[in-house]
Amino acid sequence: MAIITNVKNRLDKILYYPGDNSEAQDVKFTFFIYSIGVVPPVIGMTILTKILEVPILELYGYLLLGYYSLSLGLFLIIKRYVVVFYYVNSISVMLLTFYIVIRQGGILYSGGILYSSLAIVVFGFLFRNKILALTTSLVYLTGVLVISLFQSRLVPAPEMLKGNVNLIFTTLNAIWISVYILWAIFDVIDRRAREEKQKNEKLKEVDELKSRLFTNITHEFRTPLSIILGVASPAENGSVLGLPYEGKGGRMELIRNNANKLLRLVNQMLNLSKIESGTMNASFVQMDIIPFLAYLVDSCRSLAERKGVKLHFLKGQDSLMMDVDPDKTEDIILNLIYNAIKFTPKGGDVYLTTMLSEPGKPTRSLVLYIRDTGIGISNENLNLIFERFFQVEDVNMPVQEGSGIGLTLVREYLRLLGGKIDVASKINEGTEFTVTLPVTNKAEKATGLYSSNSHTQDSQEDENYVAADPVQNLKPSEPHTILIVEDNAELAHYLRSVIAPHYHTELAINGQDGIEKALESIPDLIISDVMMPVKDGYELCETLKGDYKTNHIPIILLTARADSDSRIEGLKKGADDYISKPFQSKELLIRIRKLIELREKLRLKYSLEAIPVPNNHKTFVSLDDRFIGEVLKHLENNYTEENYGIDELCQSMNISRVQLHRKLIAVSGLSASHFINKFRVDKAAKLLGTTRMTVSEVAFEVGFHDANYFSRIFSKIYGVSPGDFRKQKQ
Secondary structure (H helix, E strand, O other): OHHHHHHHHHHHHHHOOOOOOHHHHHHHHHHHHHHHHHHHHHHHHHHHHHHOOOHHHHHHHHHHHHHHHHHHHHHHHHOOOHHHHHHHHHHHHHHHHHHHHHHHOOHHHOOOOHHHHHHHHHHHHHHOOHHHHHHHHHHHHHHHHHHHHOHHHOOOOHHHHOOOHHHHHHHHHHHHHHHHHHHHHHHHHHHHHHHHHHHHHHHHHHHHHHHHHHHHHHHHHHHHHHHHHHHHOOOOOHHHHOOOOOOOOOHHHHHHHHHHHHHHHHHHHHHHHHHHHOOOOOOOEEEEHHHHHHHHHHHOHHHHHHHOOEEEEEOOOOOOEEEEOHHHHHHHHHHHHHHHHHOOOOOOEEEEEEEEEOOOOOOEEEEEEEEEOOOOOOHHHHOOOOOOOOOOOOOOOOOOOOOOOHHHHHHHHHHHHOOEEEEEEEOOOEEEEEEEEEEOOOOOOOOOOOOOOOOOOOHHHHHHHHHOOHHHHOOOOOOOEEEEEOOOHHHHHHHHHHHOOOOEEEEEOOHHHHHHHHHHHOOOEEEEEOOOOOOOHHHHHHHHHOOOOOOOOOEEEEEOOOOHHHHHHHHHOOOOEEEEOOOOHHHHHHHHHHHHHHHHHHHHHHOOOOOOOOOOOOOOOOHHHHHHHHHHHHHHHHOOOOOOOHHHHHHHHOOOHHHHHHHHHHHHOOOHHHHHHHHHHHHHHHHHHHOOOOHHHHHHHOOOOOHHHHHHHHHHHHOOOHHHHHHHHO
C-alpha cells in the first residue's frame, strides 16, 4: 500500500498543472494509469502475433503502441484537457480496431480484439461523465452493428484460418481484457467505499461541530433574549424596572442594543458559512488605504470615549495605493479595534500603526499593528483564540460578551485576501495583533481612488487638500452633483473617492460653508456630517429645507451618533436619510441613487406635459409649489413682452441665473429657457383654438418676435405646426 501511495504522489507531481484541485488530479491519475495499463498486454500480444505470423494483428499491435506512446507523451507535456484526450483516444482506438476487424474478415475472424473497444466503453464510466460514457457506448455499438451486417461480404484473412490461431487470440484477448475490466470495476467499488468512509467521517465532524455550535450559540442568545423579553414584558413597567421607556439607558435602548447583538451574531455566522462553502469571494478595488484606515479608526472613537480609552492612529506613510477589499478589510480592522477597546481598562490606550515592509522590492506587504494596553491573553489560550466559538475562560479575566466567531472571521478573511495574522500578548501588559496584507496593484481604479497627499486637520490646509484632490479628475458616470459637507479632511476625501466615480462632487468644510455652496450651486443631493464647527449638520439641514431655492435637495446626515434621539432630531430638521458610521460604501451609493430617483419621479408633478396653472385662491402646501407658483405669476404678468426673458425673471424672483436654472431643472425637469417657452407656447395654443388671429399675430401676442422661430418651438413641443394644430381643434 505504501508503494502504491508513493507512486501516486510522484505521479501527481508529474501530472500537476497550476490551478488543479484534488478532483482534477484524481481524474488525470486515473486516465494515465489505465492508459498505461493497456501497454503491457498489447506488447505481449504483438510479440505473439510475430511468432505465429499473423501480420494484420501484428500491424494492429504496432499501431496501438505507437498511438499510445504519442498520446501519453503529449498528455505529459500539456497536462490538461484530460476529457478531450479521452474522447480522442477512445474514438481513435475504436475506429482503428474496427478497421483491423474488417481487414481480418469480420467479427468471427477478429481474434477477439473487439473486446478492447468494450474495455474502453467500461473505462469511460470511471470518469462519472454521462455524455462521455454514452458517446463511447454509441460508437462501439454502431461499429459492432455495421460490421455484423456486412459480415457475409467480408473475406477472412488466410492466417486466421490456420489451425487454432483465431481461437488462441480470441481466448487470450478475452482473458486480459476481462481482467482489465474487472480491475476497473473493483477500482470503482473501492473508490465508493473510500468516499463513503470519508463522507461518514465528515458527517461525524459536522455533528460534533453542530453540537459545539448549538451549545455556544444558545448560550450566547440566552442573555440578550432574556433582556429583551424581560424589558418588553407587559407585566413590567418603567416604575418597577426603574427605567424610562425612551432616552439614554431606557428600556427601548436596551431592546435595540440586544437585538443588534443578535443580528450581528447571525450575520457573522452567515459569513462564516459562506467562507466554508466556498461561495464568498474577494472584491478588490485599487485605492489609497491610508485615509480608509483613518476613517475606520475615527468611526471607533465614540466607543473608545465611552469606555474611557484613548485611540491612536500612527501612520508610517501618508499614502499607499493598493488592491483592497473594502468590506472585508473594514470587518477585519473594526473587529480587532473593538476587541482591543473591550479588553482595555479605563485610561488605557489602543494603537493602530501602519508600516510598509520591503519598500524597495517589487513584492511588498502592508503591516498593521493593533496594540492595546489591556489585560492580555495567557500563553495556553494564545493559540486557541482563532478557533471558532472559542472564548477565554479565566477567573482572572472579567466576564466578556461575544460569540467566539469574530477572530475566526478575521483569520478566514485574511486568508481570502492573501494575508495573515499573528498575535503576541503578555498578561496585564497588553496584546498586539500583526496583520500582513500583500500590496498589489491589479484591480480597477474606477471605483476607489485616494489621494497620496498628506492629510491635515487644519481648516486652511483642508481647503488646499481639497483643491489638489486627484479625485476631481475622475469622470463620473452620472450627471448629478453631490455636495459633501465634512470637516474631517480624511473622511471627506474617503467619501469623495467613493462617490466621484459615479457623480460630480463638491466639498464644503463646515455647515456654514455647506449652506453657502448649496445656495450657490443648487446640488442634486447633500451628504453632511452632524458634528461640525461654525454650523452643524442639523443647522445646515434646517436652513436649506427652509429656503424655497434649496428645499427640494435631498439631505443625508452621516454621523457616529447612532442613537434614536439623534436620528429623530435629524429627521425633524428635514433630513431625508440618516446613516450611521461605520457604513458600507455600497449602501451609501444605493441610498444616494434611490433618493435621486425619488426626486426624478417628483419632477413629473411639474413635467413638460403638465405645468400647473397659477391659482390665486390655492394654498400652496410646499415650498416647491410656492416657487413654481411665483415663477408662473411673474410669467403670467409679463409673457406678452418680447423682452421679458431669463434675466428679467431672475430680477423679479431676486435669484441668480444659476439658482433659477438648477431649481427649475430639479423641480420640473426643464431649463429656464425651455420653461418660459413652454409657458408662452401653451398660451399660444389656447389663442389658436379660441380666436381667429393669424399664426404671426398669435406669436407676437405671446411674446415671440419671430413667427418662424415660434413655429419651430411650437412644433417641437406639440408635435404639429401651429396651422395644423388649429385645424385639429376646429
